[in-house]
Amino acid sequence: MKSIVSLAACATVLLCVTIPGQERESVVGHKKLIAHRGASAYAPEHTLASYRLAIAQGADYVEQDLAVTRDGVLICLHDDSLERTTNVEELFPSRGTIDASTGRQRWLAVDFTLAELKRLDAGSWFDATFASERIPTWEEAVAAVGTAAGLYPELKSPPLYRERGIDMTRLFVDSLRRLNLAAAPAERLVVQSFDPRALRDVTAALPRLARTLLIDPWNGTRWLSPEGLQEAGTFASDLGPGKALLDGRPEVVRMAHEAGLTVTPYTFTTRAPGRISDVTEEMRYYLYDLGVDAVFTDNPDRFPREASAGR
Numbered sequence: 001m002k003s004i005v006s007l008a009a010c011a012t013v014l015l016c017v018t019i020p021g022q023e024r025e026s027v028v029g030h031k032k033l034i035a036h037r038g039a040s041a042y043a044p045e046h047t048l049a050s051y052r053l054a055i056a057q058g059a060d061y062v063e064q065d066l067a068v069t070r071d072g073v074l075i076c077l078h079d080d081s082l083e084r085t086t087n088v089e090e091l092f093p094s095r096g097t098i099d100a101s102t103g104r105q106r107w108l109a110v111d112f113t114l115a116e117l118k119r120l121d122a123g124s125w126f127d128a129t130f131a132s133e134r135i136p137t138w139e140e141a142v143a144a145v146g147t148a149a150g151l152y153p154e155l156k157s158p159p160l161y162r163e164r165g166i167d168m169t170r171l172f173v174d175s176l177r178r179l180n181l182a183a184a185p186a187e188r189l190v191v192q193s194f195d196p197r198a199l200r201d202v203t204a205a206l207p208r209l210a211r212t213l214l215i216d217p218w219n220g221t222r223w224l225s226p227e228g229l230q231e232a233g234t235f236a237s238d239l240g241p242g243k244a245l246l247d248g249r250p251e252v253v254r255m256a257h258e259a260g261l262t263v264t265p266y267t268f269t270t271r272a273p274g275r276i277s278d279v280t281e282e283m284r285y286y287l288y289d290l291g292v293d294a295v296f297t298d299n300p301d302r303f304p305r306e307a308s309a310g311r
Helices: 048-056 140-146 158-163 169-178 198-205 226-232 250-258 279-289
Strands: 034-036 061-068 074-076 150-155 190-195 210-215 237-243 293-298
Touching: 034 048, 048 061, 061 140, 061 169, 074 140, 074 169, 074 279, 140 150, 150 169, 158 169, 169 198, 190 198, 190 226, 198 210, 210 250, 226 250
Parallel strands: 034 061, 034 293, 061 150, 150 190, 190 210, 210 237
Antiparallel strands: 061 074
16 A cells, blocks of 8 residues: 665665566565554544654654545545534535435535535544644645655545546646656655556556555455456555455465565554554564565554564
């Protein structure tokens, strides 16, 4: 969850890009920490407070999930809808729509303008001390992170926007050009998505960008076969599988590396302990026993920079 670099740069770069028609370079770098939705165990996800705390806690990258407003602005929001993390039901009670698959009412971000979204409280759901937090735009997140950490944006739900005639990938690529990030090296920016089509579109537009193919732990196993890895390598430089897909399977990580792909599993958090209850030890197992290259975590302060003694 890349650009052809010199051997000197390889020591510090997380990922390497596959340029179609060119041979990959193997990159062995330091283990990397991606702050999942910011320092989201301690601050409301996808707020500037969460991003800044992630940087203070030593994140190598800060993740931004991207959505699109009705007026075509990229914003930072994990869910397609607003009700879980804002007070949208209170401010816009009549603007919800019924989800045909669940029968539940939802307030989709794409149905609101940026000006309307900026009225929402995006912090109080987490704790009253964050009541002043608002949904940031992608450009505001870029400015807030600056050069203190890398950016790790995810193109969320591209099919939702395609159904509405919105080309999310084009909006994103245009934003990178506007922000002088179109040629960003891997240590500066990695784009991720569960949607192969979106990543293929990014590859076609900006082939040197680092790209992570996220893999659903319930239906993404085909990507971890030799054939799947070969296909993934045509439009991605890194795999981001749900961590359960790798548990006890160092051979999968090894196959990915042999295919020229790095591996970045998700998500490590104190809020939902895995098989290994201590989140630091869980990350250490994946990083140093299984050999993954990076992890997504809600707890940047718990990231193990080194293997424990005796490993």
